[in-house]
Structure formats: structure tokens, C-alpha cells
Amino acid sequence: MSKPSTAGGGVPDELRRRLGVPDAVVIGLGSMIGAGIFAALAPAARAAGSGLLLGLALAAVVAYCNATSSARLAARYPASGGTYVYGRERLGGFWGYLAGWAFVVGKTASCAAMALTVGSYVWPGQAHAVAVAAVVALTAVNYAGVQKSAWLTRVIVAAVLAVLAAVVVATLTSGPADAARLEIGTEVTFGGVLQAAGLLFFAFAGYARIATLGEEVRDPARTIPRAVPLALGITLFVYAAVAVAVLTVLGPHRLGEATAPLSDAVRAAGLAWLAPVVRAGAALAALGSLLALVLGVSRTTLAMARDRHLPHALAAVHPRFQVPHRAELAVGAVVAVLAATADVRGAIGFSSFGVLVYYAIANASAFTLTPAEGRPARIIPVAGLAGCLALAFALPLPSVLTGAAVLALGAAAYGVRRTLAAGRT
Template sequence: MPSERSPRRWRRITDLNSPQPAPSGPGLARRLGVGDAVVIGLGSMVGAGVFAVWSPAARAAGSGLLIGLGIAAVVAYCNAVSSAQLAAVYPVSGGTYVYGRERLGEWWGFAAGWCFVIGKTASCAAMALTFATYVTDIDWLRRLVALVAVLGLAAVNLRGVTKTARLTRILVTCTLAVLALVLILLYTGEPHHHASTGTSAYGVLQSAGLLFFAFAGYARIATMGEEVREPARTIPRAITVALIIAIGIYFAVALALLRTGDPASTAAPLAAAVDGVGAAWAVPVVRIGAALASLGALLALIAGVGRTTLAMARNRDLPSWLAAVHPRYQVPHHAELALAAVVGVLVLTTDLRGVIGFSSFGVLLYYAIANASAFTQPADQRRWPRAVNVIGLTGCLVLAVTLPWTSAVVAAALLAAALLVRRFRTGRAGSARN
């Protein structure tokens, strides 16, 4: 772990809004304000998860669903403030990949970046397939619709980050409008009591890990730190505001679902709950809202994964071809084209309904490294006490090991394979220099 006098550490920053050290390679344009950054974070958090995550989480938690949601919210808050504290000092693309390299060492940064890229690439495919599921029930057509969604939103991202933020704002507005309608119908409808099911500590923790999948979008704000104006002020404020709004929405939805039915009994609990209170006319509206929410999450995911890929390519942890920045639109166009190609193959060939646990495992490890990195920051860079970092780190590790074991094993195996490949490459490079 580097000390404060380590030569690898960035220069001490007395004015965090002053010009920052330039990244290696072409830079991105700082075009996003607080409002845009909040919208991008909300577009990632209040996405398809709010329509789909309740069923598996409720089955795991039983009557302890709200406890699981509370645990997920606490861990998400700790991760968010750790990320905000780090992003204010290191406002370049890459998120915890950069923070881990600067605060803990290159290997930790590589592990964080790899966990983020593989977890969020799977999430991109899951969001595309979720969108397509609400459009059609025909399998081959569903995959084609998912592919079109991936290619279309990748094209939007390639036109520049301001267009990404603008479209995300529209999609988030539509999603929030649908959610508002759903909540009005559920809270004004007749409550339906259902039999309570048992719960266990393990089940509650597993539900928290699954629910965390829906919270993790605030990372998109930090990974796009190189495109945010006045990052020391904008990033912490945007992350905090976006997370508080998302937590409020999730608790409102959870309470409404528990008031009107059993969210564990169906794969589409919001649509079922609306139908159950006698508002069948609103079911198509819920389906449209879920489709738009999936598109908003996919759009923000493509932007975030592309920026982390860019950062890793700049340091040659991924092929340097991926570090290219478009001269006109100033976006990492090679990284986003490669991502679109990989996600396109996944939606055409793979059933990703079981990879929420896989994605959550990778993202929880990513944030565990973020909390460890924030713990090492000196007093002049701190905004929150170190206890927050300790709680966040512990929470991430506990939730990761309580996820379905198949997801954890596959994700851990991919991480181990990536570390072995990097070890082999660095060993060969060292031998060549000698």
C-alpha cells in the first residue's frame, strides 16, 4: 500500500477544482454538470431493477425483504461516499480501476477494473434482454430486438456524452412518471394481505446482495469523472443526490408491493400488483415503463463500461487500440464499439437471466477495493470518517459470499484467470527488458 510520499501518488491537490494532472493519451471533454451527472446515475439505478429485482430478492428474504433492502442501502451509501471522496481527487475516467492503482497498487486497480468490466458487460446484455422481454415473447425476435437496442444506444454514445445525458434524462423522466402512476394506484388501492413466509439471516443477506444490483448505478458518475465540470464539487454532490433519490424510490416501491400482494410470487411484481388492485388498464403502461427503464440503464452502462475500458487500455491492461478517443465527439469510440460487439454476441447466444448474481459478485468486489482505497486517503482528502470505509468494505465482502455459489465461483474463476494472464504478461515483459 503506497504511503503519502510514494512516487506513484499524484501530486498534492490544494484546490481540487483546479486543473488536474492529464491522463496519458487523448483526454475527454468536461461537459457534464451536476444535473446531468445526477440523471446519469439515476438512469443506472432506477432502471430495469426496480421492475424485476423484487421477485428473487423476496424469495430469498421471505418476510425480511425490507431488512435486506435496508442493508443494501447502507452498503450502497458507504460505497457511494467512498467513490465520491476518491473521484474528487482523481477525476479521470476509470473509477475504482484508477483509485486502486493510485492508492493500493497496480494489481488492485487491475482487479477492480476487470471485475467492473466483466460484471457490467453481463449487465448490459441483461438490460438489453430485459427490454426485449417486455417487447415480445418470441425468443428469436427477442434476441434480435435486444441486438438492435444495443447497437442503437451504442450509436448514441458514439455521438458524444451530452447526447447520452440528454437521452438518459428523457428515459429517466418517463420511468419516474410510470413509477409515480404505479405508486398512486397501489397506495390508493385496497390492501391485500398474504401469508408471511419464514426468513433467515442468510436469506436476508442474499436478498441484500441481489438488491444491491439495482443500486450500483452511481458508479457511472465516478467512472465518467473526466467528463464532469468542477469534479471536486460536482461528483460528490451528484452521487449523494442520485443515491438518496433512488433509496427513497426503492423503499416506496417495496412498501407498496408488500401492501398489495406477494412480490415473490411473480417475475413481474409491479404489473401483477397493479392488476391485483383492479387497474388492469395500467398493465401495458407498466410494461412500457419497464422497457424504457431497461433502455435507460443500458445507455448508462455502455457509457460507464466504455470509460473503464479506456482507462485500462491507457495503462496497457487491455489492448492499447481501445484507448482511442474520437477527435470530434471526444468519446472512447473503439472501447464502445468493442463493448457493443461483445454484448451483441451475448444477447444472440446466451441466456443471461441467471447472471444477476454474477454481476453483483463482480461489482461488490469492485466496491470493496474502492472502500479499501478510500481508507488510505490522508486527512486533507477526506470528507467522511474511515469508519464508513470499513463498514462498506465489510458489507461488500459479506454480501458477495452470500450470493448464489455458482455465480460467485464463475466470477472468481474469471478474475483468477485474468490475474494469471496479467502475471504471465508482466513476467515476459520483465524478462525481455533483462
Template sequence: MTAPLALARRLGTVDAVSIGLGSMIGAGVFAAFAPASAAAGAGLLVGLLIAGIVAFCNASSSAQLAAEYPTSGGTYIYGRERLGAWPGFLAGWSFVVGKTASCAAMALTFAAYASPPGWEKPVAVFAVLALASVNLFGVTRTAALTRVIVAFVLLVLAVVVISAATGGGLAVPDARPDLLEHGWYGILQSGGLLFFAFAGYARIATMGEEVKDPARTIPRAILIALAATFVVYGVLAVTVLTVLGPERLAASTAPLTDVVVAGGWSWAAPLVRVGAAAAALGALLALIAGIGRTSLAMARQGDLPGWLAAVHPRRQVPQHAEIALAVVVCVLVVSVDLRAAIGFSSFGVLLYYVVANAAAFTQEPAHRRYPRALHVLGVLGCLALVATLPLPAVFVGAGVLVVGIGYRVVRLRLRVPRSPRTR
């Protein structure tokens, strides 16, 4: 039997960091601040800090595991190797389902900013098909395009901050807001929503087969991307709260546009809208590639249909997995309102990192880069944030997990297992 084709190692540290930034900044800056303010008011600053701490715990676990297992699949592979087939499957299933919902949400976000009224769904479908095609033509093109998008979005965000710092007419309702006005439950809920914005560093860990010197590059790229994103989020959170105040921020559908208008830079509002569309596009681009690689790894292990494991012989990309993903996302885009999918995606991603932290906890001293207490904190932090998510997201997420478990149980009963680890 011919061995499965491996993916080409083409990406360096700059490429990996760019892809991680492209996954994180799009969701966080343009989607998470308003609902986080609705949950916690000015306490979203504390929520951001909590989300950053949990994200650092998760990033340290992912980096430590990626150094020992430099292959595609991320925590799906780590969970299988360290904890067994079932935890690995739950991690992989949570990632694929949650991030598929995120793909649809990002496509609709892009269309909301980039299309005329009434054309949102056709434009969103076009965006999915176009970016899936980019991935199919090779990951180096994905990395190059993501670098361009990240650079443009950072330029737009700089305009937002400068307009707030230099403009007039800023509305500051309360110079010393009460951070605990909505209580710790609200703060934790805002942390769960803002954590969704940090989750893009998982995209780097899924690219173990495509990164040069993965044992060094992946840990470095994850921590660099996370640190840079936290700084950007911190500056922007302070900016939007100072300019708009918690109540106006919570009610805003386009808070960064409102900031430049309040600062007297109305001419920059179209630029911010273009930046929002580009950020959503960058997140969608990275998500499609990451889900394709995890689906490839799961198909190789028999947890998804085997035809998804096909790698293009010349371009060396998981073609069937990415084509199937594009079809599913297009169906979701045209048939479902996915604004609530942010909570559903957060549910899946947080469970994914529960498995990552637990797997890192079991690593031998020779592979340990961080203290075990950090992994324990990561597990507890993820579970605490899951507990504060809206109940509909928790119920839907739990239901989808049950469906995945049922599928695997049936599959195991219908075939002879390949090895003892399959069970």
C-alpha cells in the same frame, strides 16, 4: 509522441444525477424485488435497508476518491493510485466483466417487454447497437436521452403507487409479516440482490473527465442519486409487499404490473410494461458509456490492449472501447441465457467496491470527507453480501477473475514494465 486526447467536460450536476438514476432504477424496480422476496420474504425490507447502508458506505468512498482523482476510470484508477496496480486491475476487471454481463441482461430485459414472442434476441441486439451508436455521437446526447427515460420511468412508478393506494381489492395476506421468517442468511442474500440495483452510482464516478467541476459535482451527484433511489425503492418495496404479499411477489415475473391489476387499474398495465422497457433501456444506455470509460482507462495503463484507448478526435468519446463492448454484448445476447448473470454481476460489483472502500481508507486527512469507520463498514458489508450470493455466481465470478489475473501475469512477463507501479 502525441498526448492522448482528453474527454470533453460537458456534464453538470443534473446530467450526472440523471445518468446515475438511469443506471439504478431500471435494474432495481423491475428485476430485483421478486428474487429478493424469494430469498427473504417480507425480510426483503431489512435486506433493502442493509443494501442501502452498504451502498451509502460505497458511495461515500467513491465520492471522496472522485474529489481527489477527477478522471475517467473510477475505482480502477483509485485502486492503482492508493493501493497499487494489482488492486486497481482487479477492480477494473471486475467492473468491466460484471457490467458487460449486466448490459446483456438489460438488453434481454428490454426485448422481453418491447418485442413480440420469438423476436427477443434480434430486438436485444438492435437495442445494443442503437445505444452504442448514441454513445458514439457524444455524451451530451447520452445525458439528454437518459433524463427523458428517467422522467418517464418515475411517472410510471408514480402510477403504480397511486393505483395501490386508491384501488380496491388489495390482497394483504398478513398485516404484520415475520421479517425473520427466512433467517438472516436469506435477508443478507436479498440485500446482495438488491444491492445490484443500487450499483449505478459507480457510473457517475467513471465520468470524471466529462463532468464540470468534478471535485464538487461528482460527490454531490452520487449522494443525490443514491438518496433518491433509496426513497423510490423503499416506497415501492412497501407497496408491492402490501398488495401482493411475500409469496405472490416471489412468484411474480412482473410484480409492478400485478400491482396495478390488483388495484383495479388494468388499463395501466401496458404503460407499466412500456416503463419497464424504458427502464431497462436507460440502464443499458448508462452501462455502455460507463464500461467504455473504464476500458479506456485500463487501456491507457496497459491493462487492456492499447487500441482500446483511442478517443474520437471530434466527438471525444472512447470509440474503440465502446465498439468492442457492443460486439461482445451482442455475442452474449444471441448465445447465452443471462438471467443468472445478475448474481454474477453482483459478485463483480461488490468486489469492485471492496477495493473502493480500501482505497478511501488510505486517503490523507486533507482529502478525507468521511470517517474511516464508514470505509471499514463498507468492506465488511460487501464481503458479507458476496458470501450470501448463489454458489454458481461465486464460482463463475472467481473463475473469470482468475482468467483476468492470468492475462495480466502473461502480459507483464512478455513486456518491460513502464514503471515500478506497473507491478
């Protein structure tokens, strides 16, 4: 495994290990319990109908396999970069690079989408301006140090969980609406459940943020394997409770047509006064997702810069704050430009495709571990790899074609770089 280099005046660019299990779990929760639960339920219900919960269960199974594979790999390779590092060490440089490319490009688009989600909830008429302000503010938080990021994430997670708990209690105690009672027989198809699982999977994807922080947690061989399943289990419980509650009140058809499903659910429950609170919770959740996304993308950027797949200047670590400050500023600048100028909803499909490719490589990497290296049961990486590929190709065709084209572009850039390097030698 390659070791971190030095950057700028011989100052080591290793990151300081400050995070324990609670901090790592909170960062994972902040990544998973985000805007997805406020937005993904409606399109998933439209795809699966009353099979929504089956889609959620399938997404959770794939996420569990990915989480287990990622946790074992992170314990073995506790360095920033996540699957970029795992693929490089287990499968070869190209596969690590492809994973890093898919993560950085796809998640940068997700960052912009989350920023615009904040803007659309806080001030719809000035969504782009609010989005840019959110990116600037959270980049400053991340720049000041990972401990401050973990503290802010803890506050956001607590507030979002409180809002979701209020939605669950309000809807379940109100009883199902008449329309919901009439929809029990909604048709369920395998393709619809698979598509719903693909949409819902990304609400679970935040556990990778724990792995990408592998260089900043204390005792990673113990902390990461504990933090990942804890964060995933808590998230699954919360999502299942919310899905059951909203389905009970709205039914699958009304849920599928809803533009703001949780707000519509509390209104249908006769608690319209709670709707503004839910909107505020959605904005806060998107803010938490954005915080964790910028954190994770900057760490993968750091790892790729160390290996010179990205400009090496981005590998610098701030001597005082012990964060990859140049990588964070670069990521923040790109996301701010996207948030100011683009409607990135069309890029979400590509982001989804890229994330599934990223996790497919993680599962393939975990399959190569030996028992002495902490290999999980063989069925876990096999099921995870198959699940990632199935969900990726269940996405709409334009998303698949766009994602494949961008990945091919990254692969071509890798080939050109290798050719030029070989020519110099």
C-alpha cells in the same frame, strides 16, 4: 498519478468536461432506477419474506458507504476509470487492474442481460433481435457524444419515474388484497435478509457511473460529491415507496412468486389497464440501464487501454465527438454478440460477484486517504468493505465459484503480462 497519453497523430486523448451536477445526477438515476426495481423485488421477497424492507435498508447502507468512498476518491482522482484508477493509485497496479477486470467483464454481461430484458418486454418472440437492435442504437447514441447520452437518459428517467409513481398511487389507494393481509407473520431470517440485500444492492450500483465519468464533469471536486448522494437518496426514496406499495397489495408470498411483480400489483389493485404501461416502463428502464452501462464500461475500458492492460488502440478519443469511440464500438460489438447468441441470466450471478469485488476495492482504497485528501470517517470504508464481502459470499455458491474463477483468470493474465514485460527488460 499517471497522465493520459496521446493517441493517433498527437491528438490528446483527454475527454472534454461538459457535465454539471444535474447531468451527473440524471446519469446516476438512469443507472440505478432501471430494470432492477421491476425484476429484483420478487427474488428478494422470496429470500426475505416480510423482511424485504430490511434487506432494502441493508443494501442502501452498503450502497451509501460505497457511494461516499467512491465520491471522495473521484474528487481526488477525476479521471475516467473509477475504481480501476483508485485501486491503482492507492493500493497498487494489481488491485486497480483487478477492479477494472471485474467491472468490465461483469458489467459487459450485465449489458447483455439488460438488452435481453428490453427484448423480452418489447417483443418476447424476437427478444434476441430486439436486444441487438437496442445495443446498436445506444452505441450510436454514446458515439455521438456524452451530452446526447445525458439528454436521452433524462427522458428515460422521467418516463420511468412517472410509471413507478402511477404504480405507487394505484396500489396504495386500492388497499391491501385479502392474501396480503394474511401474510403479516411471514418468517424472517438473517440469512434471507442478507441474500435479499445482495439481490437489491445492484439496483443501487449506478452511482459508480458518475465516478467513471469523472473526466467529463465540470469541477469534479464539487460536482461528484454532490451528485452521488443526491442520486442515491432519490433512488432509495423511490425504491422504498415502490416496495411498500407492492408489499401492501400482494404480500411477501405472492410477491416472491410473481414473474412480473409490478404488473401483478396493479392487476391485484383492480387496474389491469395499467399493466401494459408498466411493461412499457420496464422495457424503457432496461433501455436506460443499458445506456448507462455501455457508457461506464467503455470509460473503464479506455482507462485500462491507456495503461495497456487492454489493447492500446482502444484508448483513442474521437477528435470531433470527444468520446472513446473505439472502446465504445468494441464494447458494443461484444455485447451485441452476447445478446444475439446467449442466455446471460446465468451470468448475472457472476456480474453481481464482480461488482461487489469492485466496490470492496473502492472502499479499501478510500481507507488509505488522509484527512487532507478528503478521507471519509473511517467507519464508512470499513463498513463498506465488510458489507461488500458479506453480500458477495451470500450469493449462491455457483455464482461465487464462477466469479472467483473468472477473477483468477484475470489475475493470471496480469501475472503473465508482468512476467513477459520483465523478460523484455
